[in-house]
Amino acid sequence: MARADDAPSIEGDAEERRLIDRSAAGDQEAFRQLVIRHHRLVINVAFRALGELSLAEDVAQEVFLKVYKALPGYRHEKPFKHWLHRVAANAVTDALRRRRPIVSLDAMEQPPASRESDPMDVATRHDLQKAVRQAIASLPSHYRDTIALQAFGELSYEEIAKTLDVPLGTVMSRLNGAKRLLRERLGDLVHGEEANTA
């Protein structure tokens, strides 16, 4: 799931480092450049988690605000992107938990993809997505944070290990646990195929 275009060049690293240092010292223009670079990543993570663009933008704003405040303490030992992913994953899982009890109809308001003609399919798919998000929100925190990086951040096992600063085996174990619980909680939604093929 790791995307090749995410690999930064050496020059890109140096430039990003400069932007980070300047942002840490209060240069908002430098921070604007950082936001431009990573806006899409954070919005995508938040949107996959929440399913609404306006909510995703609110959470993305929260993420960048936290990052800006924390930048003076940031050390370059860890790639900025990993750190950003972690902050974003924490923010979206917090947001998911905050709105979990609310049965929102807003999530149904996503613009349907043009290739889908059957409104029932669209509604069913959005129901499924909503159920998945709510099930993830209900997980214990160490499972939730790990699966959020995979499902919302589209990170590979190795990237999750680096982002959370834990061994690869721990990631495997947490994803195992998280997906077992998700299967239990999603119940029939993940048994459909079996029922159909049985």
Next chain:
Amino acid sequence: MLSHATARDWLIPYADGMLAADERRRIDGHITGCRACAAELREVRELNLLLVTLPPAPASSVAPFWLRLQAVLPQRRTLRIPTFIGYRRVGLAFAVASVAVLSAAASAFAAPSALPDNPLYSVKLFEEDVHLALTPVNDRLTVQLQLAGERLREAQAMAANHKPRLAESSLRAYTIIVDDAAVSLKSRATPQATKDALHSLRAKLGAVEHENATRDDDVAAVKQLVAAAVDELDRIEQQESATAPTLTVGEQAAPDPTPVVTPKPTPRATPTDDGDHHEHHG
């Protein structure tokens, strides 16, 4: 032979493509004869399908997002001075006049040598900002170099006082000043003056590093910032020597009215940073 329990444990990494080829073969072999694991694998794959089909966000513009974000960003002090034109100049004059009394009073107490751990340090910084803003463009480089030297003096003192965070803060402020001054430094008409300035800054950076290294709490972050600052000075010096005119001091008081174009290569080993950064939309 793979046990049923082990096979079950491996189904999720198997479905995620995380197993090595020989491990995959062992799971394949087990699944062939185990209906329970085959059914569980189908469920795992279906769950994965649900997880990966969460859609990415529709296109959204970063400009309004930034404006909303900027409105809530806390103000941190920065030495970046905007170009003063039109109303900004009037606004600045008004602001300066408004705080003149306060500033004058505070100046009496804020010694120019106040360090970052001094309560009056912020007054000193404010005075520096105003001073720099009011300095004519031609003299700005001189003031910037003075301020850069002052940040390094502070960093050295903070490192000596076991206050590495404050030392880092001063080093970052130094970086911004030098960054802003880099263009002027590279295009300075008197290369020797630039060399002297760079030499002086290098010596001060060395003093900060020495102070940091002699403390028990030798801080890696301070070391990194100093190393990055030295690299930046090297870059400025290289580019300055590559583009500097070959003037002899005292030879030429005024520009030659009929300059002779000398075909001279202008080597550029690396592309210069003109501030127009590429956008990366992760």
